[in-house]
Amino acid sequence: MEQRKGRRLILFPLPLQGHMNPMLELANILYFKGFSITIIHTNFKCLNPSSHPHITFHLISANLSESEAAEKDLLLLLSHLNKKCCEPFRKCLATLVSDVSKEPVVCLITDPVYDFTQSVAESFKIPRILLRTGSASFTAIISAFPVLQEKGYIPKQDSRLEELVTEFSPLRVKDLPMINSSDPERFLKLISNLTSETKASQGFIVNTFEDLEQHALATLRKEFHIPVFPIGPFHKRVPATTSASTLSSQDWSCISWLNTQAVKSVIYVSFGSIATLDEALFLEIAWGLANSKQPFLWVVRPGSVHGSNWLELLPHGYLESLDGGGHIIKWAPQKEVLAHQAVGVFWTHNGWNSTLESICEGIPMICMPCSADQMLNARYVSDVWEIGLQLDNGIERGEIVRAIKILMMEKKGEQMRNRLSKLKDKANLCLRQDISSYQSLKDLVNHILSLEI
């Protein structure tokens, strides 16, 4: 813990699991660097302040109606949040800035999906830094969207999905980021906002490290003309207990179950906090896992399988037939699971947090990207870093068994583990004295101190 700096930072996370986790980790990193931290969060999925006594929390009302809060169209939900959170956020910030009993506020750190924070920050003359929760490659690619649109890659056409995007090889058209919505323009608008919000900021932080994304980071430095701080992997900098921000309660029974399994034998299956599955896919996954004869730990979020609450669609007697070889839970302590010696493979949707967490534990991946930046992350995993497999011939039980066998038993799997072992070492090393992420964090602290109003 560094000496207190007598300065306060205000952080405003987007209320989605994959955005809150890194923001809370960042809050802890900067707290340990000596800053006082205030987090503004919304009553649409709020954090639990009692788990973080060293952080000050302010709750604002997102004012979402019941139907808005239940919105399944993610882009529409984000649009509601942007419309409704602006005024409550402005009022809360006004109170915090004028509170002379606390350390002066020197900087606001926000998520670029909130499109009103730059103008609010400017109205209070507070510098604003962004946290980009995706990879550096994602930020680079979406900033090139206007060019990709001009060249006809976007909107994606069915006839061109397999085509190589030559400017971003080995990406194919199908790997370009996309979120389906009732109005396709909504996604392009979000992408364009993310880039303009970033350009308007006083710098941005990325949860990555130089050795992993050197090329993308060089592109960002060239294109954005503002400081870029790759200070990741965040979760390896702070104890998990101080930064846990999980919105669902974690089922720790899985750790006792993992303790009974052989080293590197278990397939951990989780598709993050948003992805949903239809019944046919859910059943292929269930049979693929069962037929592989490998033990598995599977996270099935309640409501994530269309037409069911939880496991009702599993065939009668399915779990019993596994004879203890399968454990299904609603939400896992994922970082602890991935760090457990029994876990040998991660079957993931390739959200950026999950991808990075897997890399940091040296676990090869089966990639099943669903939306947003996941296709891009999966392509990097399979074709750039070569540390995982995509199910290129469809998600079908026979293919699943084959992929598991390759990763668990074949030479190709072993080669991936070797590459991962090197990446894992680099991920740990970069946080130490005078190496990339360590130095970037030092630069970030100095940058914040230099922004004083």
Ligand code: UDP
């Ligand atoms: N996570 C978790 N328990 C689970 C599944 C996921 O704690 O059972 C965490 C995971 O460690 C990661 C985050 O939720 O930090 C998911 O973020 P990611 O970017 O991977 O995917 P998203 O949920 O945004 O699609």
